[in-house]
Amino acid sequence: MSFSPLIRQLIDGLRILPGVGQKTAQRMALQLLERDRSGGLRLAQALTQAMEGVGHCRQCRTLTEQELCPQCADPRRDDTQLCVVEGPTDVYAVEQTGYRGRYFVLKG
Numbered sequence: 001m002s003f004s005p006l007i008r009q010l011i012d013g014l015r016i017l018p019g020v021g022q023k024t025a026q027r028m029a030l031q032l033l034e035r036d037r038s039g040g041l042r043l044a045q046a047l048t049q050a051m052e053g054v055g056h057c058r059q060c061r062t063l064t065e066q067e068l069c070p071q072c073a074d075p076r077r078d079d080t081q082l083c084v085v086e087g088p089t090d091v092y093a094v095e096q097t098g099y100r101g102r103y104f105v106l107k108g
Contacts, residue, residue: 007033061105063088071095077102 003011007029014025032040056062057069064070071077071091081101083094091103 056107057105060091060103061107062091062103071103076100 003026010029010032011022011025014020014028015022020028032043053065054063055065057064057072058067059072060069062069062071066073078101081099082104083099083101084104084106085091085094086106088105091105094103
């Protein structure tokens with residue numbers, strides 16, 4: 001099937017997501033355009049805001065909207081423990097275990 005340039009651009013944009021191939025991207029694009037335009041607009045706004053507003057913590061390099069992430073800004077953290085992780089996803093996973101030390105993100 002041949003798509004218009006704008007639809008093709010949307011499909012290609014969705015394909016950058018992990019696990020999203022050509023057919024899945026096509027289904028997503030058509031779902032947003034045919035059945036959920038308001039959802040598509042909310043998604044576009046959330047993506048724009050996140051891309052413009054989220055950066056890296058100046059201390060541990062995880063993703064944050066502030067200069068310091070919540071973990072680095074927390075004075076109750078144990079400064080004698082440092083957990084070195086590959087990426088921000090790992091910080092979120094380790095946090096679920098109740099870890100109370102500091103982090104350093106290698107950004108794999």
